[in-house]
Amino acid sequence: MKKILRIILLSSLVLLALLFIYLPVAWLVISSISSRSELLSTPIHWIPQQPTFQNYINILSPSQGTSEVAKTFRITLWNSLLVASSVTLIALTFGSIAAYALIRLRFRFRQTLLIGILGTRMIPEISLVIPLYLFATRFGLFNSPAILIITYLSFALPFAIWLMAAFFESIPVELEDAARIDGCNRLQTLWRIIMPISAPGLVSTGLFVFLTAWDEFFFALILTSTVSAKTVPVAIAEFTGRYVVDVGGMMTGGVLAAIPPVLLSLIFQRYIVSGLTAGAVKG
Amino acid sequence: MKSIRSMLFALIAIVLIASIVGCQPKQAAGPATIRVLTMEQAGPTVDEMNAIVAEFNEANPDIKVEIEYVAYDALHDKITTAMASNPPAYDVFLADDIWYAEFAKSGYVLDVTDRISKDTHDKIFAAAWDITTVSGKAYGMPWLLDEMYFFYNEDLLKQAGFDTPPATWEELIAQAKVMKEKGIVEYPMVWSWGQYEAAICDWVVLLYGNGGSLVDDKGAPAFNNETGVKTLNWMVQTIDDGYTNPASVSYVEEDVRNVFSQGKAAFAVNWNYMYDLVNFNTEESQVTGKIKMSLIPAFEGSGVKSASINGSMGFSVAATSANPDAAWKYVEFLTSESIQNKYSAHLLPMWSTSFEGENLTKLQGYTPANAVTVPMFNEQFPFAHVRPKVPYYPEASKSLQLALQEALTKQKTPEQALNDAAAKWVELAK
Amino acid sequence: MQRKRTLAQQDMLVGFALILPSFLIILGISLQPILTTLYLSLFEVPRGINLQNTFIGLGNYISLLSEPIFWSSIGRTFYFTVISVGIELVLGLAIAQLIHAHPPGWQFLRTSLIIPWAVPTIVNGTMWRWIYNADYGALNGLLFQLGLIDKYIPWLTKPDVAMNLVILADIWHSVPFIALILQAALATLPADLEEAAAVDGATYFQYFWFIRLPLLRPAILVALIIRTVEAFRAFDIIYVITNGGPANGTVTISYLTYLEMFTFGHAGRGSALSFLISLVTLTLAFIYIRMLYRPEEKQ
DSSP, X not given: OHHHHHHHHHHHHHHHHHHHXXXXXXXXXXXXXXXXXXXXXXXXXXXXXXXXXXXXXXXXXXXXXXXXXXXXXXXXXXXXXXXHHHHHHHHHHHHHHHHHHHXXXXXXXXXXXXXXXXXXXXXXXXXXXXXXXXXXXXXXXTTSHHXXXXXXXXXXXXXXXXXXXXXXXXXXXXXXXXXXHTTOOHHHHIIIIIHHHTHHHHHHHHHHHHHHHHHOOHHHHHHOOSTTTOOHHHHHHTTBOSSOBOHHHHHHHHHHHHHHHHHHHHHHGGGOOTHHHHHHHHO | OHHHHHHHHHHHHHHHHHHHHOOOOOOXXXXXXXXXXXXXXXXXXXXXXHHHHHHHHHHOTTEEEEEEEEOHHHHHHXXXXXXXXXXXXXXXXXXXXXXXXXXXXXXXXXXXXXXXXXXXXXXXXXXXXXXHEETTEEOSEEEXXXXXXXXXEHHHHHHTTOOSOOSBHHHHHHHHHHHHHTTSOSOSEEOOOSSSHHHHHHHHHHHHXXXXXXXXXXXXXXXXXXXXXXXXXXXXXXXXXXXXXXXGGGOOHHHHHHHHHTTOOSEEEEETHHHHHHHHOTTTOSOTTOEEEEOOOBOTTSSOSOOEEBOOEEXXXXXXXXXXHHHHHHHHHHTXXXXXXXXXXXXXXXXXXXXXXXXHHHHHHSSHHHHHHHHHHHHHGGGEEOOOOXXXXXXXHHHHHHHHHHHHTXXXXXXXHHHHHHHHHHHHHO | OHHHHHHHHHHHHHHHHHHHHHHHHHHHHHHHHHHHHHHHTTEEOOSSTTOOOEEOTTHHHHHHHTOHHHHHHHHHHHHHHHHHHHHHHXXXXXXXXXXXXXXXXXXXXXXXXXXXXXXXXXXXXXXXHHHHOTTTOHHHHHHHHTTSOSSOOOGGGSHHHHHHHHHHHHHHHHHHHHHHHHHHHHHHSOHHHHHHHHHHTOOHHHIXXXXXXXXXXXXXXXXXXXXXXXXXXXXXXXHHHTTTOSTTTTOOHHHHHHXXXXXXXXXXXXXXXXXXXXXXXXXXXXXXXXXXXXXXXXX
């Protein structure tokens, strides 16, 4: 009886959480397939009477008359993917080994370094963008995915290190000692023991880094100029004219921009399972 | 251990030196490349802009033109950042009316006064030159003429028993009163009084329509006098009385268009773009065919017939461009009489000759909306005012926006709010 | 003793080697802009070509600290940060626990959590601006149809209401981050702890408070730091939803920095503001670390 009550309680909480997530998402999707005049109707048409997929068609298979933003949207999607995944891969690789060192090895300046790394992330990017712009033009990196990867790394890495450090910390030291007795060196321990256990942390950190890079707007706006480097948020912003805001286009852009991260998380989902840790501890 | 530390420092030093010294950008050899920064929805479509470049290249094969489009909101930030490098990333850019004083003072825009022939100067609307002219010097060619217009929903007016649109704001209130009493519409007016530049534009329309002005002859703030306070009081009062939609305090132009498209408002002041979308586009509007335009009303006894705001833009050459002559050639071509007349489907030309004879017939014939907006433009443009050409305009505007908002949200009295803003303007002018 | 020292030395060597790449990336790209910002904050920097900067020492800082708008923005920023991060932490922890309990549909919930986070901030802002719209927004539409209001409400016209609504939009976007981080941290916790607790007859609350929460401390600390820094620098979402209005009611310190730096062209004041922001966030980070970070417990 108690068990059934518990399941009912938990299920209704899940339902509540899903409602919290999906109400606005539903509205996002509805706005992307409604004409403006339908969006403006009172009472609101919760289900569009004449749904239109024109916004999606404009972006996915642009024709002569479609706007420049819609035409180039797919290219910017690709740029974003390139930038965000490069940043994620590099940040995870260097970030996790740095985090491991900072957590497990004892040496001087350890604390100072940890705080110092965090400190670089405190300055608002608004004030860093002009020096970075000058840096980019001087090195011929302006309007290239490379400059975005580099700058995003400078703020993704500190947080990646802190996040990974948090996950590494919760792993019992005994596990590692056992491995070292078996003859593994530091790197082998990290690779064979620590990484598999902290897979959930690694995946979450990866998601965090990916989405930070995916969502970043201001740097991308200033440091890129053409479709060879423009990212999705910058492209989406161009649905706003001087007065006109193409809300349908923007919402469609938002829906499409949300799909790649969701797919990625689905792929990596299986690594976020709790069984791994339990097995490792017992083994 | 010591060696490791010194190695580390050496590495850091190398990175630092590398980032400080760097290499200088190379000068482009051969044909000059002109990089242009503009926005979409700034007149001609992207295809038309490309066609203009193709025509330009027929006469100037050695000048390559690369056009880049950004959102309006990003334009100012992109320009000011680009000017930090030398040569700048753009040779030609589109600038808004309100940035010209700032750009001229900062040395961002090339003084082209001597490059403009008398003939050109005379054939372009005088009010259009107000856009790019700062202290008597021209810093670019005007582009994309725009001003605010008065829109009304004829259907709602007829239901209330009125055949003609109001000529004064007092008359408008009288009509609004009847509409409210008959339950035709809850809030007859909707405005863009949010904390944006849009609020200043509406304020200019009302203030100048009351015989007031933002600054006096010497450039000192003049909006906090009796006329200014009276005008702002009128705004607050219309919200209190329910004649103005209270949400106006958070609205921009696009919200005004949306509410007007819903048929929830009978009167609105907005830019040229609204007419086509509201009156002809069933995808966008629920009130197609019911919308008319007329001269913006003024206040009774003000001695003013109408007042509007000039919201045009301009094309300028970057002062530090590596190829100023080639860049100017392109700007001249883009804004030339023949090109403007040829590609006027999506823009209002600034050549007064475009509004005569055959050109006018062509201009009016492009769209059903043009048939109405083009004559309306001619009627309203003489009443259009420019905002003060002061280099600190962005900051001045923000303080005035705040003042309007503080009065509209009842945090300060109109008098207090306007006095505070005026004090700020005086401080900025120092 | 001898052996131990060499081990320590070896650790030091390996440690530096492992940190070096990250260190170089972070410093290589951040140091120069940060130093430039620091330098500029001591000058009056006119916007323009070939204009001379004037050294004014701490002038920018002093004038900023004496302006009411600075303090009101700081106040609003604290309000924004405390409310949004506070609610996000509570909600995030609750959702993480919920997922960890593996009720029916938990996998679907976890996948769905990504969506609000994956919607770009700029779209998120535009979407909420429409939802909050007085005349055609979904919020009024929904409340009206449910009979909760009898008249459409102009939500964004009151400064305090507007601020809370911006916070709501931010919460929707950011709760998933905290929830997923904490959920991952829960997943790395040893499962046998739970079994042991069950055997000891601890109530769920006791277990949560005395065993699970302390173990989650490092993850909570990091999530808090990251979200606080982000909330303190929130700019895009305010820019899109309210543009600082009504009547400056949503002007936060980052928004003020943007205005100074870009709109007004005061690079010196903007830089000084940036450093003041860093000072505050760094202080907050230290407080969190003091409160939550206790590495000695592990040894």
